[in-house]
Amino acid sequence: GENVEQHPSTLSVQEGDSAVIKCTYSDSASNYFPWYKQELGKGPQLIIDIRSNVGEKKDQRIAVTLNKTAKHFSLHITETQPEDSAVYFCAFPAGGGNKLTFGTGTQLKVEL
């Protein structure tokens, strides 16, 4: 079945540095790649997504890049701030029916 690998599982950066999280997927037909942020005890919130007709999308300090040939997509956070500390999940469509398969998550910690 379809699966996605997410790395790293934990990431610690200094405030102001950049953070990059990468996901690799198996289904070449995938055409939608969202990223979610989950704060402790809350539901995941969509922060950015990309569709397969573009290679990069930016929204202020957050960007997502997509390499369909290599089957991976990455989340980039620049000028990190303490409030960026959370768990980040990638996802992609799996098996039809509007289902998503989620990565295992990356715990990002931004240190002062």
Place this chain on the structure above:
Amino acid sequence: DGGITQSPKYLFRKEGQNVTLSCEQNLNHDAMYWYRQDPGQGLRLIYYSQIVNDFQKGDIAEGYSVSREKKESFPLTVTSAQKNPTAFYLCASSATGTSGLGTQYFGPGTRLTVL
């Protein structure tokens, strides 16, 4: 105030009891989903429904049941057959259309603990 709500936020159950988790959305979304999240892990799909009066099993449906009698509501019942029900349960909804997969929006979650 539009969105997706789940209740209760915390739920305690004794072994052998069934319990129902509520999920309501006023986003006019056709599709709704239930996920289970265990500590330090990702989300696993339990059940999903693309339209009223229809639903399909996800990856870990055993020990769970759902209904979709109304577009706005998608309750999940955790039955006594679920051997390890303690987890964080998340409900989501999405619009569907001819353009493809719609963004999933999540509720705040229900933390279920079996005593």
